[in-house]
Amino acid sequence: MSWVLLGLLCVSLVFFLAWVSVGRVERSRVRRVLGDRADARARGSDRARLQYPQIDLARCLGCATCVAACPEEGVLDVLHGQAVVIHGARCVGHGRCAEECPTGAIAVALGDMDTRTDIPALKPSFETTTVPGLFLAGEVTGFALVRTALAHGMAVAREVAQRPRPDGLADEVLDLVVVGAGPAGLSCALEAHARGLRTLVLEQETLGGTVSSYPRRKLVMTHPIALPGGRSLTKRSYQKEELVEIWESIVREAGLPLRTSVHFEGARRRGDGIFEVACEGERLLARHVCLALGRRGTPRKLDVPGEELPKVAYSLLDAASYAERRILVVGGGDSAVEAALGLAEQPGTDVTISYRRAAFFRLKARNEARMNAALESGAVRGLFESEVLRIEPDAVELRTKDERAPNGSTLSLPNDDVFVLAGGIPPFQRLEDCGVSFAPEDRDAVLMDERKPSGLFGALVFALVVLTLAVGWLVARADYYAAPFADRPASSLHGVLKPSGTVGLVFGCVALALLLANLSYLLRRAPRVPFRVGSLRTWMTSHVATGLLTLVFALLHAAMDPRDTVGGHALFGLAILALTGAIGRYFYSFVPRAANGRELELEEVQAELARLASGFDRENRAFGERVRATLAEIVPDARWSASLPRRIALVARSQWRSRRALGELRRIGVEEGIPADQLESALALATRAQSASLGATHFSELRGLLGAWRYFHRWVALLICLLIAVHVAVALRYGGLLS
Secondary structure, eight states, X not given: OHHHHHHHHHHHHHXXXXXXXXXXXXXXXXXXXXXXHHHHHHHTTTSOSSEEEEEOTTTOOOOOHHHHHOSSTTSEEEETTEEEESOGGGOOOOOHHHHHOTTOOEEEEEOOTTTOSSSOOBOTTSBBSSSXXXXXXXXXXXXXXXXXXXXXHHHHHHHHHTSOOOTTOOTTEEEEEEEOOSHHHHHHHHHHHHTTOOXXXXXXXXTTGGGGGSOTTOEEEOOOEEOTTSOEEOSSEEEHHHHHHHHHHHHHHHTOOEEOSOOEEEEEEOTTSOEEEEETTEEEEEEEEEEOOOSOOEEOOOOOTTTTSTTEESOOSOGGGGTTOEXXXXXXXXXXXXXXXXXXXXXXXXXXXXXXXXSOOSOOHHHHHHHHHHHHHTSEEEEESOEEEEEETTEEEEEOXXXXXXXXXXXXXXXXXEEEOSOEEOTHHHHXXXXXXXXXXXXXXXXXXXXXXXXXXXXXXXXXXXXXXXXXXXXXTHHHHTSOGGGGGGXXXXXXXXXXXXXXXXXXXXXXHHXXXXXXXXXXXXXXXXXXXXXXXXXXXXXXXHHHHHXXXXXXXXXXXXXXXXXXXHHHHHHHHHHHHHHHHHHHTTOOOSTTHHHHHHHHHHHHHHHHHHTSOGGGHHHHHHHHHHHHHSSOOSOOOSOHHHHHHHHHHHHHXXXXXXXXXXXXXXXXTOOHHHHHHHHHHHHHHHHHHHHXXXXXXXXXXXXXXXXXXXXXXXXXXXXXXXXXXXHHHHSSOOO
């Protein structure tokens, strides 16, 4: 007994030491994440310019897979058990986080849609809401990345191809005119051309659009994607020249009608639905128009004396031609920083970068790290909080707080070349002239959480099918399975159906294989384990399905009559494990675990609900108010009891009240003639807001409930694994399976 007590003491000390160590490491990590988030907010990089990850905290499991999947450093991290956005400005829309999330808790989307006036009003088909037949594609829609632009373009072409050409239409009327020969425009035109549509592409510069103006050998990040015409991009990055060459060969092989160096002046839809496309005195006729103009538009100028000098440029094509030069780069974005770094690598260059802010704040992590290193080494000199006042043939005058300014305010910098890389003026005015609206009220009302389903429903359906087959097996052999244990040896089926029989062992092996498959999910979700077969969403679905099926086949292995043995205890534990897993997964649909995360989400949902209600016609506006009033009534405000059963009962009661109230609202909406799409959108938003309200009101109670349940589920799982290991060892040793 003494040795046992000493052993238990040693194990306990090791366990608690490990527990304390893990806690200290976690607290240190949390402090780092909080510091990073505070730094991002101070610099303004917490908010994205365009798209960024939007996290549904009711679905997030805190597995950190999104953090590991993101190719940009510092965009996401885990705080208080759930994913949070740190540097939203670094997100460029790869979408890998959304692809890898096992529960569909992340969507890469545009934020602040109810107030932004720089995002065009589009339908899901990318057709403008104000001008039928006019489409937008690519970066002009607010989404970046080459692969996104390619997908947009092909989607537009497919939509146009579904619209039949009217009989009797004049031959000169084209089916589709595409403006812009960048990734979006080319993919749209190639797909339309492959589908037999009469198509023409107009480009004011050269094939490739914005990509063609990138510096030489600049890497363009893509994603494996199929291109129209049977070609595909198989690598994750291409040099600019490679990408343009691929497009040129595809256009040449397809025989795509393409006009370059053509200035697009505008498009107007006539009363008969035909567009007149004006370009340099010529007017083309088309049934549809796709504007893939990009978002950069014309370069932003400084409007200072001397800017017209030939030494001033607004893009950098070949850094190697600027060796032995004194260069000033104006701007603080990725383009300016990449240009400054590229120029600094040339022999004999003297590179200075001027930025109006006190520090860079919207850079990709790798660009920021490289620039900081260059500033520290002196390869690039930085002038922050500076402004160009005048450009002269051999110098540039700047207003700056730099200590090198002799009078403390202005500095004359010897100079040979100036690169103004301060962004561009988007072509919004040209789009508005074509009838495109940027007003929030003109956008289609859409749900904020258009995320992929978690896969839970599919897992349950699959488990139900297998369970039905198992019940059929039991019914077909009810004479044996329904017989008392003492009478079974007399049955002719006992030799094969008993736990050690042929069929019984098969059921046991299947149950063990399912358990191992269930546990392999932990390897797939571990960020440090190089095991990346299949999407994590699929693995999460299989985790639920295999957990339920393990219990089913274990029951069949035990011949539906588990005994008071190690195997019987393991089977009982499996039942508890499945139950705790199901209950825990149910709790996850309510619990936000990032500080103040749910309150912010609730405000966002309520704002969207208010925007939707304001879009009803006058006679339906009252229904929107009724939805919001009902929402306020179905969430209990009183603090919960510490009793675990009471907490669970209150969660279930809230759900029951929600379903009843929303069912009544649906009935009222139908009676009042509310349009079906508006009714479904309002009720869906109300359902999500109810869940958000529950989490916001009972944040601490739900968090404590789930935390306790989660650890309970894990310890039960560990105990079951130990019992099953002992059961298998005993069966092999004493069951006659080992000789």
